[in-house]
Each structure stands twice: as structure tokens, then as C-alpha cells.
Amino acid sequence: MTIEQGSYESPIDRSVFDQFAARLAGDLPRPTVVETMTALLRQEIIDGAYGPGTRLPEESLSKRFRISRHSLREAMRLLVHERLLVHETHRGVRVRTVDVHDLGEIFAARRVVECAAVERASDDGAALAVVRAAVREGQQAAEAGVWATVGTADLHFHQAITALAGSxxxxxxxxxxxxxxxxxxxxxxDPRRFHEPYLERNDEIATLLERGDRTAAASALRTCLDDAERQLTAAVAA
Amino acid sequence: MTIEQGSYESPIDRSVFDQFAARLAGDLPRPTVVETMTALLRQEIIDGAYGPGTRLPEESLSKRFRISRHSLREAMRLLVHERLLVHETHRGVRVRTVDVHDLGEIFAARRVVECAAVERASDDGAALAVVRAAVREGQQAAEAGVWATVGTADLHFHQAITALAGSxxxxxxxxxxxxxxxxxxxxxxDPRRFHEPYLERNDEIATLLERGDRTAAASALRTCLDDAERQLTAAVAA
DNA sequence: CCTTGTTCAACTGTTGAACAATATCCGGTC
DNA sequence: GACCGGATATTGTTCAACAGTTGAACAAGG
Incomplete structure (x- = not known):
């Protein structure tokens, strides 16, 4: 995997911006330009629209979406705060590149939080239902063969696990x-090769939780995290 | 305790700003205006310079520090992201007011993280030394009778506890x-009445950790958190 | 008396232009 | 090929301006 070092260029995309703003406006008053831009950029970044390390120059991006440099800067600053972008003074912002060390830190935190959530889970039927729903979401995506969606469902699963802590x-x-x-x-x-095994493993964890066997669930979860970290570390190192 | 609802006004304070920038510049290149402003405002807020709920109007603040509205806005947006300020569209930002519900959420997260950190603590002598140092910091501040500093030391203690998780x-x-x-x-x-009892309790937790008795330490820590939450909830509710 | 416009001042949201400060690129020199 | 100075491109920061909202004061009407 080569690291994308170029910078993204594109013609005017104001329509994309307006569309996104409309989607955000689903509920309350018209969203702010900065809010819209932040959400849009966040989405594009996690969707992988700009390879890791890609520069995001202020002028081209602000022209592309027809917003002012100021609004764009505020949006990007927030995403830097969220660690999706990195910023160097007078050198602009780039899409974050997650290295092996970062992976270690991410999984260290996940182990603590997710395992604690499972061990201390209250008997909250609603929260457990969300976990089960995430499992099913993954299974259905797998049947449909959409492995990117399986990956998303896996993230939803772990988000639901965390929610068991109620914090x-x-x-x-x-x-x-x-x-x-x-x-x-x-x-x-090969996303399939990576994600497929976790379908069954997540299912098992959910089942253990439904039976109330938190210790076994935590143990299985920990093994999952260890394996995923090992696989991802190998992939990123290559 | 009355809730401050006014907005902060003050003459020009550029010197305060420059001084703070100089302090930040201790190491690397001259800090950015936004970086400086963010750090300065953060410090003032957590020092309680603006009572909870105080409005922070863009124009007066930017004039006070002689920086542009834009730079100030970027700084404030970051502090909103950090939950120290709250923002309402077209209504400006206010200093966050922490209510009873917020306290519950804070302590729920603290229980999970701090207890997990203690239970899974590695035998890292350096990390334990930091815990011990925080205990001593509190004891010395108590001898000096500076109870605000005792409170700060207590926060350092819990920060050091968290660091045991190594994440x-x-x-x-x-x-x-x-x-x-x-x-x-x-x-x-009455800060003294609140903080004083925790001097000995923190000392005990540190001692248990040094002996390697993580289970007892976690148990003591949990009790501390429960008590603190109860006291603070009562204080905030009043 | 309460509710419903109306008006106005204050403030925020957003943009554009301009300039300062710094990094990066490029060609010349040794 | 390494080092140096200047041209160029970007970012950092400010100022000025204007449209949109909010909040409050106030008048009108039931």
C-alpha cells in the first residue's frame, strides 16, 4: 500500500455541500456552514475518499465547496481535534495516517473500555437488543456480499458493546x-478475509451476554480484540 | 450559589495574552494566536474566572485581547468541543454549567476507567511514583493550608491513577x-471540608498499589468515587 | 391582563480582500 | 553533489462589511 502524498483537487462541488446540509437539516433549524462542512469532511475522510497523508489545501477545498477559507478552517480545526486530520503550522493539514504505534494505543484503550463495559453491564434489555441488531446487520451484509458494510456493522457492534456501560x-x-x-x-x-470470521465470533459474544455470562463474554471479546490487533498491525506494517 | 448570567467585560489585556504566549513558547516555535488563546481561555475557565453560565461575547473578548474575531471564534469552537463551553447558534457561547446529571455521567465514566486502570495496572514503578508524588503534593499543600492546591493535587492523583492503564x-x-x-x-x-479527608484515603490507595494489592486498591478507589459523587451532587443541587 | 405583532439594537454567521510569516521549490555557485 | 539565496505558494491573521437571528422594549388588540 503506497501512501498518498498528493493533494486533492476537484472542480466545484457546491451541490454536494447543499445536499449534505439538507440531510443534516432533517431535524432542527438550518445547519451552519461550519457544521455542515465538518460533517461532510468527516464522512468523506472515514469513507476513505482521501488516502492517508493527503494534503487538504485551504484554497482549493474552499473553492470546491464555495465556502470561505474561514469556515473551512474552523471545520478542519475540529477534525484535527478529533484526530482525523493532523495539522502542522504553516504546512497545512493532512489526512491522518494511522501507524502501528497508533494501533497499539487504540486497542489498548478499546480493551479497557469494552471489557469493562461487558463485565459491568447492567441487565439492560434494550442495550442488549442493540448489540444483537448489530450482529444481524453484519450477517445480512455478508449474505449480500457487501464486505464494506460488514466492516461498518462490526464497528456498530463494538459501539453497542461500549454502550452497555451506560456512559x-x-x-x-x-x-x-x-x-x-x-x-x-x-x-x-482483502476485507472479506478479515471481517468474515468475526461474524460468528460477535454472534457468540452476543449470545453469552444474553445468557448473562459476562465473564465468558469478556474473555471472548478480549480474544477478538487481540486477534484483530494482530491482523491489523500486520496489514499496516506491510 | 447564584448562577452568573451576565457577560464578562474588561479593558484591554493584550499583555496577559502575550505573557501567556511566551509561557507556551517555552519549547517550540512561537505559538499560534489560536493556540495561545485556546490555552489561555481554557486556563481562565477552569480557574473559575467566569462563573458558570457567563456569556462570552465575541466582540468584547476579541477587543480585550486585541485579536481578531476569527481567531477567537476558532479558539472558542475548540473549547466547545472540549465541553468547557456550550454554543447555541446565533446566541453565542457560555461557560458550561455542570448539573447533577452531568456529574452522574462524569463519575460513571471515571469509575469504569479508573478502576480498570487500577485492576489492570502493570508493575510500572515509574507510573506508581507519579501516583505517590501526587499524594505528597496534596499533603504538602494541606500543610501550607492552600486548599485550592489540594484540590488540584487530587485531580493529579486521579490522572496518575488513570495513567496506570498506559493508554x-x-x-x-x-x-x-x-x-x-x-x-x-x-x-x-468549604473546599477544606471536602478535600481534607481524601488526603489520607489517596495515601492508602497509593500504599495498596505499592504493595501490589490491586483488588483492595480498586475497592477503596471505588468507595472514594462514590463518596465524592454523593458530596458533589449534594453541593451542586443546592 | 394577557397575548400578539412591530420595531430596534446587539450579536452572530459568513464572506472577501489584504498583508504578514513561513515553508518549499529552484537555479546558481563552489 | 552539497550549500545558499531568492521567487513562489500556502498558511496565519486581521479588518471591514453585510445578512440573519435573537431578545427586549413597546404598541395594538382581544
Missing amino acids: SHLDELMRRLLAELRLALHVLA | SHLDELMRRLLAELRLALHVLA
Whole structure:
């Protein structure tokens, strides 16, 4: 996997921006330009629209979406804060590249948070139902053969696991960790080979949780995380 | 405790800004205006310079520090992202007010993270030394009678506890949780009465950790957190 | 008395232009 | 090929301007 070092160029995309703004406007008042831009950029980045390390020059991007440099800068600053972009003074921002060390830190945090969530899970039927739903989401995507969606479902599964702890702060932390992790997922050569085994393993974890056997669930979860870290580390190192 | 609803006004303070920038410049190249402003505002907020709910109008603040509205906006947006400020479209930003519900969420996350850190602590002598140092910092501040510093030392203690997990992500989460918590600490009528008992309790936890008795340490820590939450909840509710 | 416009001042959201500061590229020199 | 100076491109920062909203004061009407 080569590292994309160029910078993204494109003609005017104001329509994409407006469309995204409309989608955000689903509920409350018209979203702000900065809010829209932040959400749009975030989506594009985690979708892998700009390979790791890609420069995002202020002028081209602001022209592309027909927004001012100021609004764009505010949006990018937020994404830097979320660790999806990295910023160097007078050198601009680039899409974050997740290296082996980063992976280690991500999984270290995940082990603590997810395992704790499982061990201390309250008997919350609703929260467990979300876990089960994520498992099914993955199985259906697998039947349809859409392996990218299987990957997304796997992230949903772990987000649901975290939610068992009932802490919005931990939910938010996991949201960011998984977004960061998704950056690394783009380097996978064979998504199916990576994701498929976890369908059954997640199913088993969900079943153990439904039976109330938290210790066994935590143990299985920990093994999953260890394996995933090993595989991803190998993939990223290559 | 009355809730400050006014907005902060003050004459020009460019000197304060420059001084802070110089302090930040200790190591690397001259810090950016936005970086400086973010750090300065963050410090002022957690020091309680602007009571909870205080409005921070863009124009007065930017004039006060002689920086542009844009730079100020970027700084404030970051602090909103850190949950120290809250933002409402067209209504500006206010200093966050931590209510009883927020306290519950903060402590729920702290219980998970800190207890997990203690239970899974590696036998890292350096990390334990930091814990011990925080205990001593509190004891010395108590001897000097500076109870605000005792409170700060207590936060350092819990930060050091979290560091036992060896995860930069968890360290960062705890940094934010404790910053949020500090907002609530300002409502304490009698800091000494609140902080003093924890000097000995923290000492005991550190001792248990040094002996390698993680289970007992985790148990003691959990009790501490429960008590602190109860006290703070009562204080905030009043 | 309460509710419903109406008006106005204050503030935020957003943009464009301009200039300073710095990094990067490029050609010349040794 | 390594080092140096200047041209160029980007980022950092400010100022000025204007459209949109909010909040409050106030008038009109039931």
C-alpha cells in the first residue's frame, strides 16, 4: 500500500455541500456552514475518499465547496481535534495516517473500555437488543456480499458493546477510536478475509451476554480484540 | 450559589495574552494566536474566572485581547468541543454549567476507567511514583493550608491513577473529565471540608498499589468515587 | 391582563480582500 | 553533489462589511 502524498483537487462541488446540509437539516433549524462542512469532511475522510497523508489545501477545498477559507478552517480545526486530520503550522493539514504505534494505543484503550463495559453491564434489555441488531446487520451484509458494510456493522457492534456501560463519555470516546480505526481499515487488501470470521465470533459474544455470562463474554471479546490487533498491525506494517 | 448570567467585560489585556504566549513558547516555535488563546481561555475557565453560565461575547473578548474575531471564534469552537463551553447558534457561547446529571455521567465514566486502570495496572514503578508524588503534593499543600492546591493535587492523583492503564487515549479522556469536574468544584462552599479527608484515603490507595494489592486498591478507589459523587451532587443541587 | 405583532439594537454567521510569516521549490555557485 | 539565496505558494491573521437571528422594549388588540 503506497501512501498518498498528493493533494486533492476537484472542480466545484457546491451541490454536494447543499445536499449534505439538507440531510443534516432533517431535524432542527438550518445547519451552519461550519457544521455542515465538518460533517461532510468527516464522512468523506472515514469513507476513505482521501488516502492517508493527503494534503487538504485551504484554497482549493474552499473553492470546491464555495465556502470561505474561514469556515473551512474552523471545520478542519475540529477534525484535527478529533484526530482525523493532523495539522502542522504553516504546512497545512493532512489526512491522518494511522501507524502501528497508533494501533497499539487504540486497542489498548478499546480493551479497557469494552471489557469493562461487558463485565459491568447492567441487565439492560434494550442495550442488549442493540448489540444483537448489530450482529444481524453484519450477517445480512455478508449474505449480500457487501464486505464494506460488514466492516461498518462490526464497528456498530463494538459501539453497542461500549454502550452497555451506560456512559455517554465512553460512548463518545469509542466513537472517536473507531473512526480513527476506520482510517486504518482502508489498507486492508482483502476485507472479506478479515471481517468474515468475526461474524460468528460477535454472534457468540452476543449470545453469552444474553445468557448473562459476562465473564465468558469478556474473555471472548478480549480474544477478538487481540486477534484483530494482530491482523491489523500486520496489514499496516506491510 | 447564584448562577452568573451576565457577560464578562474588561479593558484591554493584550499583555496577559502575550505573557501567556511566551509561557507556551517555552519549547517550540512561537505559538499560534489560536493556540495561545485556546490555552489561555481554557486556563481562565477552569480557574473559575467566569462563573458558570457567563456569556462570552465575541466582540468584547476579541477587543480585550486585541485579536481578531476569527481567531477567537476558532479558539472558542475548540473549547466547545472540549465541553468547557456550550454554543447555541446565533446566541453565542457560555461557560458550561455542570448539573447533577452531568456529574452522574462524569463519575460513571471515571469509575469504569479508573478502576480498570487500577485492576489492570502493570508493575510500572515509574507510573506508581507519579501516583505517590501526587499524594505528597496534596499533603504538602494541606500543610501550607492552600486548599485550592489540594484540590488540584487530587485531580493529579486521579490522572496518575488513570495513567496506570498506559493508554494515551484514556489519559486524554480523563484530562477532559477532570477539567469538566473542576467547573463543578467551584461551587464548593468549604473546599477544606471536602478535600481534607481524601488526603489520607489517596495515601492508602497509593500504599495498596505499592504493595501490589490491586483488588483492595480498586475497592477503596471505588468507595472514594462514590463518596465524592454523593458530596458533589449534594453541593451542586443546592 | 394577557397575548400578539412591530420595531430596534446587539450579536452572530459568513464572506472577501489584504498583508504578514513561513515553508518549499529552484537555479546558481563552489 | 552539497550549500545558499531568492521567487513562489500556502498558511496565519486581521479588518471591514453585510445578512440573519435573537431578545427586549413597546404598541395594538382581544
